[in-house]
Amino acid sequence: MAKKNDQEFVKHITPRSENFSQWYTDVVLQADLMDYTPVRGCMAIKPYGYGIWELIQKELDARFKATGHENVSMPMLIPESLLLKEADHVEGFAPEVAWVTQGGTEPLQERLAVRPTSETIFCTMYSKWVQSWRDLPLKYNQWCSVMRWEKTTRPFLRTAEFLWQEGHTVHATAEEAQEETMQMLHVYHEFCENVLAVPVYSGQKSDKEKFAGARATYSVEAMMQDGKALQSGTSHNFGTNFAEPFEITYLSKDGKLEYCHETSWGVSTRLIGAIIMTHGDERGLKLPPKVAPIQAVILPIAAHKGGVMEKCQEIRDQLAAAGIRVRLDDRDNVSAGWKFNEWELKGVPVRLEVGPRDLEAGQVLCVRRDTFEKKPLPLDGLADAVRATLEDVHRNMFEIARAFRDEHTKVVHNMDELTAQVDGGYAKAMWCGDQACEDRIKELTGATSRNMPFDQTPVGDTCVCCGRKADKVMYFAKAY
């Protein structure tokens, strides 16, 4: 049966160990998540990829609502004068802004930025909407796309246009703004781990790495299987940095005019890249069950035999009624073996093989994508058993990812150790707080500071770079 040259006409995924980057591209394309378009740096997200994003949206949006946020929609175009109001912000984003300079056939009086982020337009509106302490807080979010003229792009990881959500909130006090900033960081942390099965390090960014215009930036950092860091979500406390130039003020209870305190926070379709690079393997994508568009696929075996297809349809309806996202693969033009490989490539967490022998025994054969373990499940109570299996798949995927992350995180005390460690992982080190040391580490090793964990228990007392007294614990890694 298997001819020697079979591999020549079988879809080939580059092994991770051979070329991680090529492996990623192969998986993205072959799992049919996206396609390239004629527009520089912009991708078309295909139904299977967009399905993952819709589930991410659904899970996150529920968390935003539960913490008192509401969704709004702001213009995609921002007048240049607004963008110029906050100096650090302009400086940070100016190099990657796309501009609209003409409307119809007429040149515009003032050019319009295609939003790279929406702080300036939110702030402009907030200055109109906030008058009194009774108006506060305002806790809004928008789901939209933004555009940044990136020099080099990678599907999902860095694209010129990308889908994201940006939360923007206004508060009366610094304490409230800080509370909000931390709350949303924790939402991201919990979401990454409990929904995506992606373990993350939460912490505070250095001044060098913080958002343009922020007082403080916090991030959740994930580790990809090549040991590189992927910033997977950020939460910023702006203090009054934007409120001052945009004149967002309120009259307090005792009649004093005060500046508002603001936050913003966001995650993007980059999370799909995080899923791929955290969980994928030689066979392709491996989706965490909670965001898998198809959680269980039913494969009829010897479907021409009487009763098999009918039973499969029955099982499908049963599982669907129980709230499981299920697909019956009833194609008759590809073999069972072909389907096995295809659904593994697409990362479906569980497949159920249903053949004449199974039906005789009153069972189906359940095969897990994460372990390839094969286990017969009785038709009786199948939905519950599948649901339990999906939960276990999630748990197992998270444990494996966490073990990998922990194995590839090491405490280092000097530059030699740091250089070796960031070759394929995170280095946990003491840092003096001086940006010169960050710059030097970047220059010598290619690694950047990721974030400072909230648990600042010292792992030494001198800076990994300059050797002076140091009191900050910092993660360093090469990053996407």
Add this chain to the structure above:
RNA sequence: CGAGGUGUAGCGCAGUUUGGUAGCGCGUUUGGUUCGGGACCAAAAGGUCGCAGGUUCAAAUCCUGUCACCUCGACCA
């Protein structure tokens, strides 16, 4: 953005050195046989050779520019 590589049918490739009017495998369509880990037979359809200029009697092939992807750097919430 710099250096190197690639771009020919839906996918993977040959053909480019030495210009002469495009080929193979898979896939697709139709019919038949199969069916528990990437099936088989037969017939058929499918290409302005990434795009734009140029040289030439003639360009997939030579020249220039440009776009996309890959590798290594630089840059980057």
